[in-house]
Amino acid sequence: MMPLDMLPIGQSAEIAEVLGDQNDVKRLAEMGLSAGVVVQVVQQGSPCIVRVAGSTLCFRECDHLQIFVQPVASVA
Amino acid sequence: MSLEQQTQSIAVALIGNPNTGKSTLFNALSGVRQRTGNYPGVTVEKKHGTFRIGDKSIELIDLPGSYSLAPRSPDEMVAVDVLLGRLPAERKPQAVLVILDAGNLERNLYILSQVLELRLPTIVALNMIDVAQDKGVTVDAPLLAQRLGVPVLETRANHGAGVQQLREALAHIAAQSPPEYTSPFPPAFREEVAGLQGKMVASNVSAPRYLVERLLLDTSGYLEKELELGGDNFHQTIEEARARLKESGVPVPAVEAMSRYAWVRETLNGVVQRKPVAPPLSDRIDRVMTHPILGSFFFAILMLTVFTAVFSEYIAGVPMSGIEWLFETIGGLVGDSMAEGPFRSLLVDGVIAGVGGVLVFLPQICILFFFIAILEDCGYMARAAYLMDRLFSNVGLSGKSFIPLLSSFACAIPGVMATRVIENRRDRLTTMMIAPLMSCAARIPVYVVMIAAFVPYYSFAGGLLNSHALTFAGMYLVGIFAAVLVALVLKKTLLRGATPPFVMELPSYKWPSLTTVGLRVFEKGWSFIYRAGTLIFASSVLVWAAAYYPHNDAAVATWTPRLAEVETELAQATEPAQIEELEAEQGDLEHHIAGAYLRDSFLGRAGQWVEPVVRPLGWDWRIGCATIASFPAREVIIGTLGVIYDLGGEEDEASIPLREKLKSATWDGTDRPVYNLPVALSVMVFFALCAQCAATLAVIKRETNSWRWPIFTFVYMTLLAYCGAFIVYRIAAFFTTTPIVSV
Numbered sequence: 062m063m064p065l066d067m068l069p070i071g072q073s074a075e076i077a078e079v080l081g082d083q084n085d086v087k088r089l090a091e092m093g094l095s096a097g098v099v100v101q102v103v104q105q106g107s108p109c110i111v112r113v114a115g116s117t118l119c120f121r122e123c124d125h126l127q128i129f130v131q132p133v134a135s136v137a
Numbered sequence: 138m139s140l141e142q143q144t145q146s147i148a149v150a151l152i153g154n155p156n157t158g159k160s161t162l163f164n165a166l167s168g169v170r171q172r173t174g175n176y177p178g179v180t181v182e183k184k185h186g187t188f189r190i191g192d193k194s195i196e197l198i199d200l201p202g203s204y205s206l207a208p209r210s211p212d213e214m215v216a217v218d219v220l221l222g223r224l225p226a227e228r229k230p231q232a233v234l235v236i237l238d239a240g241n242l243e244r245n246l247y248i249l250s251q252v253l254e255l256r257l258p259t260i261v262a263l264n265m266i267d268v269a270q271d272k273g274v275t276v277d278a279p280l281l282a283q284r285l286g287v288p289v290l291e292t293r294a295n296h297g298a299g300v301q302q303l304r305e306a307l308a309h310i311a312a313q314s315p316p317e318y319t320s321p322f323p324p325a326f327r328e329e330v331a332g333l334q335g336k337m338v339a340s341n342v343s344a345p346r347y348l349v350e351r352l353l354l355d356t357s358g359y360l361e362k363e364l365e366l367g368g369d370n371f372h373q374t375i376e377e378a379r380a381r382l383k384e385s386g387v388p389v390p391a392v393e394a395m396s397r398y399a400w401v402r403e404t405l406n407g408v409v410q411r412k413p414v415a416p417p418l419s420d421r422i423d424r425v426m427t428h429p430i431l432g433s434f435f436f437a438i439l440m441l442t443v444f445t446a447v448f449s450e451y452i453a454g455v456p457m458s459g460i461e462w463l464f465e466t467i468g469g470l471v472g473d474s475m476a477e478g479p480f481r482s483l484l485v486d487g488v489i490a491g492v493g494g495v496l497v498f499l500p501q502i503c504i505l506f507f508f509i510a511i512l513e514d515c516g517y518m519a520r521a522a523y524l525m526d527r528l529f530s531n532v533g534l535s536g537k538s539f540i541p542l543l544s545s546f547a548c549a550i551p552g553v554m555a556t557r558v559i560e561n562r563r564d565r566l567t568t569m570m571i572a573p574l575m576s577c578a579a580r581i582p583v584y585v586v587m588i589a590a591f592v593p594y595y596s597f598a599g600g601l602l603n604s605h606a607l608t609f610a611g612m613y614l615v616g617i618f619a620a621v622l623v624a625l626v627l628k629k630t631l632l633r634g635a636t637p638p639f640v641m642e643l644p645s646y647k648w649p650s651l652t653t654v655g656l657r658v659f660e661k662g663w664s665f666i667y668r669a670g671t672l673i674f675a676s677s678v679l680v681w682a683a684a685y686y687p688h689n690d691a692a693v694a695t696w697t698p699r700l701a702e703v704e705t706e707l708a709q710a711t712e713p714a715q716i717e718e719l720e721a722e723q724g725d726l727e728h729h730i731a732g733a734y735l736r737d738s739f740l741g742r743a744g745q746w747v748e749p750v751v752r753p754l755g756w757d758w759r760i761g762c763a764t765i766a767s768f769p770a771r772e773v774i775i776g777t778l779g780v781i782y783d784l785g786g787e788e789d790e791a792s793i794p795l796r797e798k799l800k801s802a803t804w805d806g807t808d809r810p811v812y813n814l815p816v817a818l819s820v821m822v823f824f825a826l827c828a829q830c831a832a833t834l835a836v837i838k839r840e841t842n843s844w845r846w847p848i849f850t851f852v853y854m855t856l857l858a859y860c861g862a863f864i865v866y867r868i869a870a871f872f873t874t875t876p877i878v879s880v
Contacts, residue, residue: 070424081638083356083390083391084209084356084357084390085638086391087207087390087391087393087394088560088640089640090394090398091204091205091207091244091247091394092204092244092640092642093241093243093244094640095394095398103420103423103424103427104423104424104427104428106429108523108526108527108536108639110423110427110523110643112420113244114241114243114244115238115240115241115242115243115244115269115272115274116156116238116240116241116244116642117419117420117423117642117643117644117645118640118641118642118643119427119519119523119526119536119639119640119641119643120638120639120640121526121530121535121536121638121639121640122638123635123636123637123638123639124635125635125638126638
């Protein structure tokens with residue numbers, strides 16, 4: 062498991078856990094970032110840009126909201 | 138029976154995620170028959186559109202784009218209140234139109250699952266199917282319609298495709314029964330909702346089922362306060378219900394995302410097919426646009442281009458000289474065709490000099506908003522916000538503050554309103570406090586007039602750079618620098634808090650729509666003309682009156698007898714040399730008389746009172762008065778200065794540009810010019826930093842729902858402006874020991 066913003070460009074990963082205040086976690090879920098979702102990195106760093114299903118989101122984590130992911134092999 | 142009565146009017150609410158083409162669909166459905174306004178007490182725009190289909194009239198209510206119907210703020214509450222018919226100012230919609238992005242149904246169905254709980258007849262518009270296909274996504278619309286139990290219509294709103302079918306479906310919608318829908322929540326949760334609702338009904342608290350459900354889910358406490366349940370009684374009940382749910386393995390609020398996404402997954406099973414495709418063009422563009430170095434470089438070039446266009450002689454300059462010429466001609470014609478007296482003075486010196494001086498800046502405002510509208514509509518603005526996040530997070534803000542601050546370069550009012558995209562309250566307030574420091578279009582007149590008249594022109598770097606453009610840029614930097622300082626101080630003191638997380642959707646790139654861009658430019662341009670025609674017109678007239686009356690002949694008695702003599706002599710004179718001499722004396726006397734009238738006027742008397750305060754800034758009483766008169770709206774200064782120096786000047790000066798009038802202004806009773814470089818810089822810095830805009834303060838009041846923040850903004854900015862102008866004046870006076878007159 063590693064923080065989302067450490068993934069390299071092009072890497073896909075499954076969100077393992079979203080840690081933080083429950084209202085913030087819920088807001089992320091409403092935008093499509095929740096455990097079990099597969100994301101692909103478009104731009105790495107902080108903030109990073111990821112592709113989630115059909116949309117592109119940018120995300121900068123902070124002390125009280127972090128996304129941990131499990132890298133998966135890229136499909137094609 | 139009238140035609141009105143035969144027509145059946147159906148109210149339909151339009152809702153969906155941001156970036157789904159909702160506004161485009163709204164425009165396509167309702168055409169030009171739109172009305173906009175604001176819901177009382179919040180900053181949510183109220184947008185209505187109407188269209189006729191057969192014998193029915195459909196009234197569309199456009200609700201703000203949202204990812205979820207889970208209100209956590211008064212702004213988000215509006216959508217829920219409208220849908221439940223809880224707003225007295227709005228009729229309850231008889232049906233809902235939900236717009237979904239076909240390329241991203243996984244997330245878009247989340248809000249649909251909430252809408253379906255409202256038990257209103259519902260229609261789904263499956264939008265952007267063409268974009269979805271490019272992403273390798275195919276959607277089985279008939280299967281989706283069958284699963285949802287509501288009509289699903291494919292649309293491509295940007296091409297107008299499917300819009301007519303949607304209109305026809307909406308005509309029959311009200312007759313339909315609400316879709317069959319089973320709540321995706323686990324039974325234990327539904328029982329708690331029913332139990333809580335029962336208790337509320339028993340204590341005569343009316344609450345629709347959906348709100349009761351939200352009450353249980355909203356752990357932030359916002360909704361409890363909003364619904365005014367009265368006392369701790371219900372709070373206790375709600376807390377107990379949550380504790381019971383937690384024990385039986387139903388965690389609140391996480392259960393909502395879990396249950397709804399489970400429902401989404403089940404509903405979409407077999408409906409959506411994803412083919413792996415090459416990374417979409419949008420992603421490939423983003424590799425460059427959001428690259429830390431390449432992207433920032435492109436961003437810098439883009440900003441430079443925008444500002445160059447706004448201040449270019451060739452682009453903005455041509456229509457501006459046209460407008461200037463028009464007002465000069467009108468002023469000349471009116472001046473020539475009317476008899477001398479208060480009414481001519483009011484028209485020429487008050488209205489034409491005042492309003493005309495401001496309207497000149499219309500082209501620049503239109504050009505700036507043209508670029509902002511294009512950048513927003515094509516999707517670049519979100520990328521700029523992403524790039525800016527690196528900078529903003531150093532000050533304790535996030536990239537979300539970028540768009541409000543950029544809009545503030547045109548006008549702080551839309552800027553302050555745009556802060557509502559920032560969820561974090563402290564960030565939103567900080568952004569709101571610094572937005573008026575961005576040099577808005579209303580400051581352009583002050584900068585342009587002062588620079589053109591008093592900054593010596595040098596060009597260097599082969600003509601690429603010149604002292605005028607650099608001074609101009611410098612004024613923008615003064616504002617930005619002050620904003621950074623204020624933001625840092627605020628985030629460390631009054632609005633202390635950790636840098637918040639930053640999550641934002643980056644919409645796919647698309648070609649900007651001409652209609653959207655055109656409408657936006659028209660809207661901004663019109664509101665500027667409207668302000669010039671009302672507020673600035675009124676203040677020009679007031680300032681004119683204050684500077685004209687009492688028009689006491691006793692004040693000029695020293696010169697009038699001699700002037701009469703000179704005029705008689707002039708009528709009899711024949712020698713050219715004698716005529717010339719007499720005309721010079723006549724001009725001199727008229728100048729003295731005009732000055733004496735002005736000093737004796739109400740404004741002049743007030744000016745003598747204000748002079749000691751503005752002296753340290755290098756200003757004379759006229760600048761002091763003009764500045765005070767421009768506290769309601771800073772662009773008034775140009776009209777006001779025009780009026781003051783017109784009245785104080787000779788009769789035929791109305792057609793001389795303001796900068797010439799300023800150059801020839803002298804301290805009372807001397808030949809010493811009022812304006813020199815240090816004074817001009819002092820005036821510009823004061824205007825760069827001062828909160829001279831009643832409308833902005835009113836918007837901050839409305840936005841924060843308190844007088845505290847607008848008062849704070851006003852006080853801190855005025856102090857900052859006074860200190861800034863004082864320091865700049867002293868420094869500039871030190872370096873330029875002699876007043877510099879421009880070439």
